Amino acid sequence: MTSLAALQQAFANALREAGDLAGSEIAMAIANEASALSAAQRLGIYRNHHRLSLAAAIGTHYPTIRGIVGDEGFDQLAADYVAQVPPTDACLALCGAGFAGFLERDPRLAGLPYLADAACLDWALIQAQIAPDLPAITAEDLASRGADLAAARFRLHPAATLIRSPYPLLAIRRLALSEDVEAEAVDLASGGCDLLVLRQGNDIVWLPLENDAFLFLSALADGAALMEAASEVDAADLPKLLAVYLAGGGFCRH
């Protein structure tokens, strides 16, 4: 191997691929040393670290999924995901956004239909941490709009996520993160949940939503004017929805 670029390409291939390291192109470039370790064993240390460290990084983002499928199962899923969607940002905290979609498409997980939604909640909590600061709509902003408020449009704050699931995600997450081996199982038929996950100051919070509140906020997030979105709710509830949700840190200027 004559150049650094070619050597690093061959090394990267050996890390990513599952094949026999002894026969890999890069193995030829590894020096024999007095110790009995072969080139394949030495490369194996790097391959193993690559696999486990990325699985660990994804695992810190998706504790519910790790809790449900167990460490071994999770490491396999994370390795498969990283093989499909390798990290392209030096900040690993920003990687892993597509894991829920990956889980949803994986036929091995057909028996765990709630897994993708649980991953959406995990990622929403990460998104709330890593999203950039942007000024959020406040009660004063709304008051200052006067007659223009009805036609005003807003967008979801980058730190906020709306989630609708037919599964009890909060109970699932609580159980998955619990170290209590005798914790009671979650009844999957006990009802779904609608949530707004957001950042308030430095705190990450989730707000359970009534159906009408979810529809109202979803319409706003989809770009509807306030007046159009308000058609989803009882007019008497509107002041509370505006104060608690629209001005609660979850939305910003359109």
Added chain:
Amino acid sequence: MTRPLPAEHLVATTSASRSSASDLKTGIGLRALHHQVIFAQQPGVGFLEIHAENYMTDRTRRTALAARAIWPISVHGVGLSLGGAEPLDPMHLDRLARLVAELDPILVSEHVAWCRQGGVYFNDLLPLPYTEEALDILVDHVDQVQERLGRQILMENPSTYLQFVQSSLSEGDFLAELVRRSGCGLLLDINNLYVNQRNHSIDPRQTLAALDPGSVQEMHLAGHRVVREGGTTILIDDHGSQVDAAVWQLYEISLQRFSAPTLIEWDSQIPDLDVLVAEANLADGRRDKTRAAMRTGSSR
């Protein structure tokens, strides 16, 4: 932070000026796990090291700025891939420059390693062949970073599990030449020297002797794991335990040649904050003892 600082912080902060940085007490890493307890307890360590890539979001940067108000900060990058053959990631360099501008850290460091290929990151510090070509690329990348940041950076010697047949320079000569050509300083990782000694029979004394005493501006101490594989032993640089006795010995030997602030690294199986602080205190004790012995020796 309105809480008054303990006296030892005032000493540490005052001595954080570049001229007397070597008198700084030993530092520890700032870890998410300790964010609450460290601000509550405000231990009297010399400085805090942050991994640059963990403090690049608005929320984590606020934490780093809050720490900056209490302790001197060292920014330790792990993601620039300075030894990579491909060009540096300009977006990532911009983020690092912004962080460094905001924190005005006492030290900025990166690694003699690569971690990115084809635009994909490997979350590891991968080994370089010690060749003239690799040295040229590394020097060029270090130049770019120093120019962008407007300051000198320190480069850390790596721990490795393999060596390349192409290597034509020794570890010590490669590091010394990197310093000479780029004007960077060195972050001498004592544990890495020891790991390489055990894994490759590289004599750490030869590496130390190759380095200009003034070039080493920080030292790292960390734990490693001993793994027996087949009939042989390999040391894994996992930063997951206390500093090994042999590494303490090598630290004392290094202190006879270099005078620089020291940091305890602990990145996996991170213990309670008290354990980290106790380890930093041990390093201070070793340094004081070694310096006292050197004074006694030189006055005889």
